[in-house]
Amino acid sequence: xxxxxxxxxxxxxxxxxxxxxxxxxxxxxxxxxxxxxxxxxxxxxxxxxxxxxxxxxxxxxxxxxxxxxxxxxxxxxxxxxxxxxxxxxxxxxxxxxxxxxxxxxxxxxxxxxxxxxxxxxxxxxxxxxxxxxxxxxxxxxxxxxxxxxxxxxxxxxxxxxxxxxxxxxxxxxxxxxxxxxxxxxxxxxxxxxxxxxxxxxxxxxxxxxxxxxxxxxxxxxxxxx
Amino acid sequence: xxxxxxxxxxxxxxxxxxxxxxxxxxxxxxxxxxxxxxxxxxxxxxxxxxxxxxxxxxxxxxxxxxxxxxxxxxxxxxxxxxxxxxxxxxxxxxxxxxxxxxxxxxxxxxxxxxxxxxxxxxxxxxxxxxxxxxxxxxxxxxxxxxxxxxxxxxxxxxxxxxxxxxxxxxxxxxxxxxxxxxxxxxxxxxxxxxxxxxxxxxxxxxxxxxxxxxxxxxxxxxxxxxxxxxxxxxxxxxxxxxxxxxxxxxxxxxxxxxxxxxxxxxxxxxxxxxxxxxxxxxxxxxxxxxxxxxxxxxx
Numbered sequence: 001x002x003x004x005x006x007x008x009x010x011x012x013x014x015x016x017x018x019x020x021x022x023x024x025x026x027x028x029x030x031x032x033x034x035x036x037x038x039x040x041x042x043x044x045x046x047x048x049x050x051x052x053x054x055x056x057x058x059x060x061x062x063x064x065x066x067x068x069x070x071x072x073x074x075x076x077x078x079x080x081x082x083x084x085x086x087x088x089x090x091x092x093x094x095x096x097x098x099x100x101x102x103x104x105x106x107x108x109x110x111x112x113x114x115x116x117x118x119x120x121x122x123x124x125x126x127x128x129x130x131x132x133x134x135x136x137x138x139x140x141x142x143x144x145x146x147x148x149x150x151x152x153x154x155x156x157x158x159x160x161x162x163x164x165x166x167x168x169x170x171x172x173x174x175x176x177x178x179x180x181x182x183x184x185x186x187x188x189x190x191x192x193x194x195x196x197x198x199x200x201x202x203x204x205x206x207x208x209x210x211x212x213x214x215x216x217x218x219x220x221x222x223x224x225x
Numbered sequence: 226x227x228x229x230x231x232x233x234x235x236x237x238x239x240x241x242x243x244x245x246x247x248x249x250x251x252x253x254x255x256x257x258x259x260x261x262x263x264x265x266x267x268x269x270x271x272x273x274x275x276x277x278x279x280x281x282x283x284x285x286x287x288x289x290x291x292x293x294x295x296x297x298x299x300x301x302x303x304x305x306x307x308x309x310x311x312x313x314x315x316x317x318x319x320x321x322x323x324x325x326x327x328x329x330x331x332x333x334x335x336x337x338x339x340x341x342x343x344x345x346x347x348x349x350x351x352x353x354x355x356x357x358x359x360x361x362x363x364x365x366x367x368x369x370x371x372x373x374x375x376x377x378x379x380x381x382x383x384x385x386x387x388x389x390x391x392x393x394x395x396x397x398x399x400x401x402x403x404x405x406x407x408x409x410x411x412x413x414x415x416x417x418x419x420x421x422x423x424x425x426x427x428x429x430x431x432x433x434x435x436x437x438x439x440x441x442x443x444x445x446x447x448x449x450x451x452x453x454x455x456x457x458x459x460x461x462x463x464x465x466x467x468x469x470x471x472x473x474x475x476x477x478x479x480x481x482x483x484x485x486x487x488x489x490x491x492x493x494x495x496x497x498x499x500x501x502x503x504x505x506x507x508x509x510x511x512x513x514x515x516x517x518x519x520x521x522x523x524x
Binding site: 050052072073076077079080084086090091092094095099103104106107108109149153 | 243244430432433434435436437438439440441443521
């Protein structure tokens with residue numbers, strides 16, 4: 001079963017169309033990059049993928065279920081299978097890092113299953129920052145914490161929106177390595193980035209496809225990267 | 226069954242408590258509203274219970290008693306009184322008939338004229354107290370017989386002034402109940418406003434929760450629990466203050482009038498226990514409705 005399938009999808013608001021007639025399917029275990037100039041609609045495309053927006057035309061199917069026919073509860077259940085690293089991380093600032101990371105478990109009533117939290121935080125290099133509040137974290141720490149939260153439910157599909165946008169090159173490499181490692185564990189990865197160097201580095205380690213949004217259309221990018 | 230489980234989780238579950246940040250403004254507003262409304266509800270409840278009690282009292286006490294008043298020239302007063310007494314004693318439905326003596330008359334007039342009233346020098350009519358049995362008296366028949374035997378005798382079964390009193394007490398009881406309904410509705414409205422405000426203020430929190438896979442029931446539960454507990458605690462405080470105030474009212478004794486009978490008596494106090502529960506129930510329902518409505522609008 002395909003992780004996600006878009007058929008002639010368009011999205012816009014008012015008279016403005018942001019994305020037009022996109023078609024794509026993503027197979028389980030694949031690794032995709034999404035590129036495009038700033039403002040081209042990458043984040044909008046990702047929001048369509050994690051059901052934060054509804055397409056104004058066309059059809060999106062996630063894990064075999066048509067999004068437009070999902071109830072609000074079904075949307076919630078589907079999101080539990082999708083880990084998202086948001087560009088702005090989207091933390092609850094009044095909760096410590098550990099609780100932010102375990103939030104997906106908490107809302108799924110599986111809070112007792114957080115025994116791997118220490119291991120996970122060690123893996124992303126935040127074992128000693130468990131009690132810190134999000135505003136006390138650096139950009140890189142926030143991105144790694146967001147990644148930890150995205151994968152704590154062991155989702156099938158991981159979406160990252162500019163995960164290396166606010167971090168230095170060394171931290172970018174580290175985050176990329178974490179995502180590649182997850183892909184090798186069988187997770188499907190979709191990363192939006194404008195960092196072509198990052199894509200080049202990744203392509204040397206993993207079979208990644210590169211998608212590009214240009215003029216509201218989705219294209220498969222190739223040798224020009 | 227699902228709703229019952231949801232309700233219990235909403236109130237008892239503590240784990241998800243801190244997912245929604247405590248908001249001082251709405252918390253204080255809910256506590257204050259609930260306390261104030263519970264305080265007022267104590268008085269409305271007391272009014273309703275007291276007037277109900279009065280209506281029952283007046284209705285049952287007065288419906289079984291009547292009075293025959295004999296106004297006649299001094300020379301005929303005793304004869305007409307005896308004649309009227311004779312008529313009463315042979316009337317079906319009369320359980321007892323007793324001529325009020327001077328001490329009784331003095332006791333009746335004392336509140337109005339004081340202790341040293343010279344009863345001998347005043348043209349005071351003779352009064353016969355009549356107690357009816359369960360079958361009751363045919364008032365019209367009795368009046369006709371009295372007219373024949375004792376022309377100065379007037380039978381008064383208290384209907385003339387009893388009915389307006391009972392009617393007034395019943396209306397007051399209804400007003401008390403209406404006040405309780407209004408207080409309940411106002412509490413619900415205020416808590417709805419506070420909950421909507423809290424939900425709007427936490428729209429970012431709600432968005433994050435939804436994005437990580439929270440169902441609406443999870444988000445609603447966190448808010449419902451907060452507001453239900455606040456309303457309950459506020460109402461407990463309000464009831465405690467209202468109860469203390471009621472306890473300071475004069476107790477109903479032999480000279481009880483309407484106001485001195487306003488206090489809560491005996492098992493009436495148990496009704497106060499219902500107020501915090503009602504407040505919690507109203508808060509629960511109001512927040513739940515507000516939460517689900519807002520969630521659909523926000524995300």
